[in-house]
Amino acid sequence: MTLARVDAEVAPIGTLEALSRAEAAMLLDRGHGGLHGLFRDCALAVLNCGNETDDGKELLDRYADFDIRLIPRERGIKLDIRNAPASAFVDGRMIVGIQEHLFAVLRDVVYLGEEIRNAVRFDEATSEGTTDIVFHLLRNAGILKPTLHPKLVVCWGGHSIGRDEYEYTKHVGYQLGLRGLDICTGCGPGAMKGPMKGAAIAHAKQRFDGRYLGLTEPGIIAAEAPNPIVNELVIFPDIEKRLEAFVRVGHGFIVFPGGVGTAEEILYLLGILLHPDNADLPFPLIFTGPASAEAYFRQIDAFIGAILGVEAQRRYKIIVDDPERVARELKTGIQAVREFRKDKHDAYNFNWSLKIDHDFQQPFQPTHANMRALDLHRDQPPHRLAAQLRRAFSGLVAGNVKADGIREIERHGVFEIRGDADIMATMDTLLKSFAAQRRMKLSGKAYTPCYRII
Template identity: 60%
Template structure:
């Protein structure tokens, strides 16, 4: 076990949650395999460990194996007892307010999503509309909707293990967007998820915007590897990666993609696969790929891969802007103006993209196992949207093998995942992933990477 300063204390809640039933408390304290304790502890530790740059969930859990969290239920409300919590979350032994808010967001979402909704059978979802309604209910419960506010939420995707130059670039892009009054939504972790928020925060301050939104969307399998950064002021935990991705495109109004690894490739394949649907052709959704000059080759490889797998129609859905933060912000602001006009004309909600059609292949929960990864159909004769869905699943499996605790354990027990398919396509996948490894986009810079996958050409 690693050694670091810890704090043991009791904290009072923030927000509206201040009472739990005895049934809810027992669920959160149930340490059995079917209980919520393990999930609650893992997510809470990730929030408290917000300054960490580790990207291995298993290592984080092992380093803080003596951490515990307990519910104290009193007649006048609840409290949380934190035992051996990371000291970085405290100042003068008082929990940092932003960390405290995110901690109780964990409590809110764990209870609502994994207790109340599961007991009502709402996870047995057979229709795409049911899944969308579930995503809506989770976001509404988290108070993520501001009904009358025109579209201004920009989703920022990108790697958690980017280099210093790329990180600074994300901050400048965020700053330019903040100057234009745009809010930021990311996966809430470090790197390209943190930089845009920090930059936009300064931009908002200069424009005297006091209620800027910095929304973090995560899920239990990845939160420990990508702990919520301290800028996040609205944290929402979705049940799995598929609902997390849908929340991004339903809540957000445009997307900026920075350099990243397989997780970023998964996100790109998701949005392209969704937008390739015939019913989505007329829906404006600004999508920009951007990075500093040294990222030009990265995006060239991404663009070539998309062209070779999904075709020119997919390439037409995005714009690549290199080393020009102001142009990125202006392009996004102009795109959001189009989104506003479209939503107004179609009478769609500003706060939730109901018009977007998302097929079941992009909503079904994909559990990465050796069997499910090997069974993926990867050939050029598939419709582009279906190929995008399976390529997305392949990247999701690699992300799991890289940083999710369950995926890491699976790889340790049974060896790397195997991917097979059409030789030419497999070669292109291999080349793309190899470029990620060479550029240290699979792990934090300086750490050794052991591939969790094998490509059968």
Template identity: 60%
Template sequence: MSTEAFVTASVTPLDNLATLSPLEVARLQDASQGGLYRLFRQCSLAVLNCGSELDSTKQVLERYRDFDIRISQKHRGLQLELINAPASAFVDGEIIQGIREHLFSVLRDLLYVGDELDDVCHGLDETGAITNTVFQILRHADMFRPHVKPNLVVCWGGHSIGHEEYEYTKKVGYELGLRRLNICTGCGPGAMKGPMKGAAIAHAKQRIRDARYVGISEPGIIAAESPNPIVNELLVMPDIEKRLEAFVRLGHGIVVFPGGAGTAEEILYILGVLLHEKNNNLPFPLIFTGPTGSEAYFETVDRFIRHTLGDAAAKRYEIIVGDPQRVALRMQEGLHNVTEYRKATSESFHFNWQISVPLMFQQPFEPTHDNMAQLRLFRDQTTCDLASNLRRALSGIVAGNVKEPGVRAIEEHGPFELCGEKALVDPLDELLASFVQQRRMKLDYQDYVPCYRLSGIEHSAA
């Protein structure tokens, strides 16, 4: 029987965040409900646990229940004391450089969001304030490249994918990298790692020394999807809604690989946003792709979208199967259109101010049993609002699968109950059943039990 290896060590930052105020230190060490200690510990553990095969935040926290992190201010500046940290984060007693950088990125983002953003949105409505918050967090993390033409491709897809699909994501990343395009993902394993790995090889061939591998996470998911080692710019947004908005504000086009409930949530988000009337003429390349053999997967996804959001939604994306080079060429064409449009409209290259994100897609959704049961899954609403409610349903299922509060809620109260119009619920049931059958919900499927129950009624609610 193998035994878990742990390391206790001191870590200092390299060139940023070298010192903290006493107030900041106190907030990070405060274990009360209003303090940051619990969140800081959880996110730091996720970074240190890079490469883990666990995708349940609850299981990760239980395995490393003796892990602790403390902050001290030495005469040379800030120092973190790591106690019983995963040994995989160290080589010969020294913390791995990339993990060290990620650790202080977490510290930077948690402190900034907590301390600095209260006064930057004065005079804006709620939608504008949330977008400005996203902008401020990205700028503070030095994510902008103002004078570079649009070249950042967001790649979405499942963390629980098979070998063939993973190899395909690398091939697509390679083709994108050969065309000098940079990669942004959710920073985890699987389809979030593969495109970065492929692009890294292509960037090396092209002798690109400033290539970007941007990873965007949020506290609720980061422990279940630890940042992969290729990420060289890590950003931790406050919640899933701001994380999703950061993708569409920072990225210039999106490639979607096969995935599970989390990927479906992302698809519903971007389609719901693009279906808003203010975004009708906005160029935003969106490509669904997978290896030969994934045709059935995309047929199921396409059928679900058409049955729920209509054919207008299907016009916003292109499906390409088994052709990485064509994916890259189509994305390159799309980015050219984005560049020309932003030139013509005097829009910035580095942040998409023009795309309109409705408030329903911005407001944080807490997936409690009551909130899930009250979701309106009926057609008597705009397509944009329906997409938002469907996205929230998928977000709750993700929480029930891997996020600590969601997993505990399912253990205590049973599955989430989702009820809606049969014409909507049946396609959703078909989609989720396909994810379960294809083992896309979680990495460990031995004991997987769906965290949801669906029921449909024949007529729309009044």
């Protein structure tokens, strides 16, 4: 089947209306050091909004003839787009929300190339330097609003969820929105879209100007295109900085049912909260879903208890089938966050007090060698074991949906994951349950594992 395609010239909306000659040259450069390839792939993902696919390689292959070229002009810029998905246009004009997302991508790719990669002031080899990069990317995107009181709820969960779970995320988002809370997600479909959709209705009823913040990164954006409700979009260079941005800007956290990506987020967050320096930090965290998801959360809770212990289980509440209670608990928890930040003279818009070990910040490349070398053994503190487990699940996300990870599996076979026998057995049980519940992929095909537990 031939997919409908559109050619167009598009002007910016609201962001990055002019570029320097050096920035334009980087975007036009199709060589190894240029930004054209990165910008092209992220732009295609944004233009694919609404078309269900969670296979980054499949999307890039399907639109291999897609191209986007900068048209430099003295009075501003335009983008020349060739063979774009027709779904991004109405009567020949690009949908405004998608156009905003496209230029948010341009803004962040340019800033990453010009200000971050080439700046000697950012030392990514240190924890502080990495946090500075996250801060500057958020500030450049206009996300850090110093006058707003804490009210941003980060919602995590799967892109491949059942209809009842999706409807539940909307109900929770609605209850949050009625209480004046804003939503931040990974910006894709499923549990990333539902809370925003519910909150948008509630905000309209309450006459609030809602914020729907989406945080993503180049490796995942093709598999999880920003949903059209997102009105603030930021692209981070890697998953580690994206995850740090979530925990720095969020004031309360909800985890809906999901798969390996959600497990990665849970392990990241619990690993940070288990650090001794964060023991007294208020951090509202709720796992929730409809009644049909109760068994799923029992599995997650058992996995956490078996591997990270009771202390990790104390850092969250599980609330099943009660959206109103979830919203009330978050509202109360966020008030405690506000009082704590006020007492500590910490910013409301960026959690500087949170201690994040460099283990959680270093980019992990999911190669076969790196996956085999993971230290999945108990002879280490729980927060360090969580960091290693987080990398294991990050590798599985790459093997499932990221173009580079899928190619790695095609070339060298499945990833091998090794560690202590009890850890491996517990992990294997969890992963098999995800596959049985169809939490691994959107497609109706039977899931083919990208890993082998040893």
